Amino acid sequence: MMRMHVPLPKAQPWMLPVTIVCLALGMLVAFMLKVSAPKKLDTTNMTRDQLIALYAKEMSDHEQLLAEYEKLREKYDRMVDSATTDQKLRAELQKVIDDLRVRAGSTAVTGPGIVVIIDDTKLALQNPPDINVNPLLTHDVDLLQVVNELRAAGAEAISINDQRVAGSSAIRCVGPAINVNNKAVSAPFVVRAIGKPDVLYGAINMPFGILDQLRQMNTQVEVSKREKLTIPAVAVLPSIEVGTPELTAPAPPKGGE
Numbered sequence: 094m095m096r097m098h099v100p101l102p103k104a105q106p107w108m109l110p111v112t113i114v115c116l117a118l119g120m121l122v123a124f125m126l127k128v129s130a131p132k133k134l135d136t137t138n139m140t141r142d143q144l145i146a147l148y149a150k151e152m153s154d155h156e157q158l159l160a161e162y163e164k165l166r167e168k169y170d171r172m173v174d175s176a177t178t179d180q181k182l183r184a185e186l187q188k189v190i191d192d193l194r195v196r197a198g199s200t201a202v203t204g205p206g207i208v209v210i211i212d213d214t215k216l217a218l219q220n221p222p223d224i225n226v227n228p229l230l231t232h233d234v235d236l237l238q239v240v241n242e243l244r245a246a247g248a249e250a251i252s253i254n255d256q257r258v259a260g261s262s263a264i265r266c267v268g269p270a271i272n273v274n275n276k277a278v279s280a281p282f283v284v285r286a287i288g289k290p291d292v293l294y295g296a297i298n299m300p301f302g303i304l305d306q307l308r309q310m311n312t313q314v315e316v317s318k319r320e321k322l323t324i325p326a327v328a329v330l331p332s333i334e335v336g337t338p339e340l341t342a343p344a345p346p347k348g349g350e
Contacts, residue, residue, distance in 0.1 A: 195250060198259025198327040202250040204287040206322045207294050209239060209304070212281035212313040229310060231280055233266045236273075238303040239284055240264065246296030248286040250324045254278040257327045274327065281313075290318040 194200040214229040240258055243251055251258040256273040258264070263272070270277045286293055297304055297316060304314050 196260070197330065198250075198257045198261070199330055201323060201326050202287055203321065203323045204249070205290050205318075205320050206248070206285065206287040207290055207297065208315075208317050208319055208322070209284040209286070209297060210281050210313075210315040211235070211239070211284065211307065214311045214313065229312075231271075231282060231307070231312060233264050233271050235303065235307060236271065236282060236284070237264050239297070242297050242299075242303055243284070243286045243288070243293060246288065246293050248288040248293060250287045252285045252324045254283055255325060257325055259327050259330075261327070261331050274329075276328075285322050285324055287322055287324055290320075294318055 191200075195202055211231055213231055236253060240251055240253075253264070253273050256262075256276055256278060258273065262274050265272055267277070270279065271282075272278070294316060296302075299305070304316070308314055
């Protein structure tokens with residue numbers, strides 16, 4: 094008969110704090126049982142002095158147990174506070190890590206935002222032989238300006254034709270093509286941005302902004318708000334080979350708080 098291998102459950106972040114609290118609670122319960130346990134004494138044949146001495150001893154034991162209880166109670170409170178603090182710190186650290194992953198582009202992001210579709214002018218698409226269509230095409234600088242406007246408006250994640258635009262991304266012309274993250278992209282350019290839809294929509298459509306300039310060149314532009322978008326992660330993050338991180342102490346709070 095074959096013996097089946099049952100994988101052990103993976104330790105969860107909440108297990109350690111809960112274990113600590115349970116141990117402390119068990120100590121308190123055991124102590125309370127000890128205090129509440131009745132003592133059977135036969136006092137029928139005791140003299141008055143013996144009863145007084147017994148009473149004094151019981152009072153002394155009672156005070157000693159109360160002191161022990163207070164110590165256990167303080168230890169329990171400290172353990173609970175420590176477990177709670179550990180959970181809060183763990184949650185805060187996880188939030189910082191998640192935010193950094195979003196900013197670095199190492200994780201996909203889902204949320205509300207806008208979609209901007211930019212296509213070359215119809216005349217440029219016809220490519221007549223007697224007209225220089227280069228000024229009528231969408232160039233890398235146009236996409237860079239779109240990305241900058243969205244970032245200035247608070248966009249938390251941006252992609253161009255499903256290529257995540259992160260801090261390490263390059264948007265540049267390579268011959269007749271535009272490369273994003275060293276991947277060729279072509280018109281129509283679909284720019285997705287996650288952030289506050291109303292704010293992003295107003296910023297990208299502002300007068301004399303990049304889309305206004307493109308529209309004046311008869312470039313085909315569409316902008317729409319979306320309740321939910323998903324932007325992929327960067328396919329390959331560059332390795333850090335030269336720079337080293339500077340570990341600095343956190344800045345003191347402003348205003349002397």
